[in-house]
Amino acid sequence: MERPLAWRSVTSIAVLLFGVLLALSPGYGYHRDELYFRVLSEHPAWGYVDQPPLTPMLARAGIALFGDTLTGIRVFPALSIAILVVLMALVARELDGGPAAQFMVALGTATGAYALMAGHSMLTLSFDLPLWAATILLMLKALLREQPRWWLAAGAMIGLATYNKHLIAMLVIGLAVGLLAAGPRRLLASPWLWAGALVAVVIALPNLLYQITNGWPQLTMAAALSEDKGAEMRVLFVPMQLVLFGPVVSIMAAFGFVRMWRDRRVRALAIAYPVAAALTLISGGRFDYTGGLILMLFAAGCVSVEAAGRSWRTALVLNGLGSALIALPLIPASVLGATPVPAINEVSGESVGWPEFVAAVDGVLRTLPPDERARAVVMTGNYGEYGALAQAGVPRVYSGHNQLWEYGPPPESGTTAVLVNIGPGGRALFASCERKAMVDNGVDLDNEEQGMPVYLCQGLERPWSTIWPMWRHFS
Known part of the structure; x- marks a missing residue:
């Protein structure tokens, strides 16, 4: 018999979370990814070299509906994580969790560090977490209820998830390995399972066609990320599994793994976590790639400890307080x-520090005579810097970073350029380069832009159309 859903407590947590996230949304400033998404949203496409189109298009919708402000762009992330809270409670119910377990899952999800980060800022993670949660919920319905038609719905959700990130493939691979290793293997012969796979492919087809016709840029991007930070991500992987949603959630997830392992009907999904972890370590991917599966195991763990709920609820509250300090703009x-x-x-x-960054670059531009300033271009090293300048209205900004390279080259008249975060190779293309300013975020926070020199370079010695391929880089 299906357990009742604890609607009142679960929706109360979700609504409260949504309100808190919106109230704190103006804190600090734009994250570099949000600044990038603002730029991409002005160039609608089926895909970009470093990501699918869903998050940029939601940024476009947020700006159109709620205004081009910090809060406006962050409404959808806050709503998305509020939905995640409800979905995870449904996952707990599907695993035979009663109202107490559902409440714990909702509480732990809503106060987990990465859920709070994803709800506060617009990140691809903001929408990936609920998409994974919805897919896992539909898979559990197919596995536990022995109603194979749910595989069609799971396939549809997988196809939709590919428009945000292709990481949903890790869940599919994990389930496949789990079914092969632990069964029930009869499912691999189910026409409903394969029909669901076909639905996923059909829905994802425009996304896949973009990748095929553009030479699989996501593979190029993945290789660049692995080379850039792969070693660091491997070192951080294990400790960050404890920090993603807080140590209490991780401990409860360990109980959940044991519970799901013991239930042959869902053992394949339990195996999906170590498979995803192994794939992440091998590829040098980010430690948060396993976040959706940690929440699934956490939900199962809440069902296991439901009888001792009071002590665990207290632990989750303390866990949430620590997570809030880490994830939300509570510290000045x-x-x-x-x-x-x-x-x-x-x-x-x-x-932090984007207004000061913009002021430093714009200050150098303003030292130029009006006629030269009208022709000058700005070159940045990364998409956050480009996005900050574009958001502030600085004209003729260019970058070779990821998708932004596609929006160049600069006009041939731009022989004077302000260069920021550009190495000596780029400066060597000009007859002269002089350091004119230094970025100071004013709060002594050591981020990528702090202390960055701003150069004024004049006398470009070769046409932009000739040298533009040299500026392209992925990271």
Whole structure:
């Protein structure tokens, strides 16, 4: 018999979370990814070299509906994580969790560090977590209820998820390995399972066609990310599994793994976690790629400890307080750099100092005579810098970073350029380059832009159309 859903407590947590996230949305400033999504949203496409189109298009919708402000662009992430809370409670119910287990899952999900980060800022993670949760819920319905038609719905959700990130493939691979290793293998012969796979492919087809016709840029991007930070991500993987949603959630997830392992009907999904972990370590991917599966195991763990709910609820509250300090803009930006928070939550450090960055670059431009300033271009090293300048209205900004390279080259008249975060190879293309300013975020926070020199370069010695391929880079 299906357990009742604890609608009142679960929806109360979701609505409260949504309100808190919106209230805190103006904190710090834009994250570099949000600035990038603003730019991509002005160039609608089926895909981009570094990501599918869903998150940029939701940024476009948020700006259109709620205004081109920090809060406006963050409404959909906050709503998405509120939906995640409800979905995870449904996952717990599907695993035979009663109202107490569902409440714990909702509480732990809503106060987990990465859920709070994803709800506060617009990241691809903001929408990937609920998409994984919905897919896992539909898979559990197919596995536990022995109603194979649910595979069609799961396939549809997988296809939709590919428009946000292709990482949903890790869940599919994990389930496949789990079914082969632990069964029930009869499912592999189910026409409903394969029909679901076909639905996923059909829905994802425009996305796949973009990749095929553009030479699989996502593979190029993945290789660049692995080369850039792969070793660092492998070192951080294990400790960050404890930090993603807080140590209490991780401990409860361990109980959940045992519970799902013991139930042959869902053992394949339990195996999906170590498979995804192995794939992440091998590829040098980010440690948060397993986040959706950690939440699934956490939901199962809440069912296991439901009888001892009071002590676990207290632990989850304490876990949530620590997560909030890490994930939300509760610490004043003026002292943020003196805390360990930016080292744990890179989103916070990458959301501070953009107005000062823009002022430094614009200040150099304003030193030029009006006629020269009208022709000058700005070259940036990464998409956050490009996005900050574009958001501030600085004209003729270009970058070779990821998708932004596609929006160049600069006009041939731009023989004078302000260069920021550009190495000596780029500066060598000009007859002269002089350092004119230094970026100071004013809060002594050591992020990528802090202390960055701003160069004024004049006398471009070769046409932009000739040298533009040299500027392209992925990271």
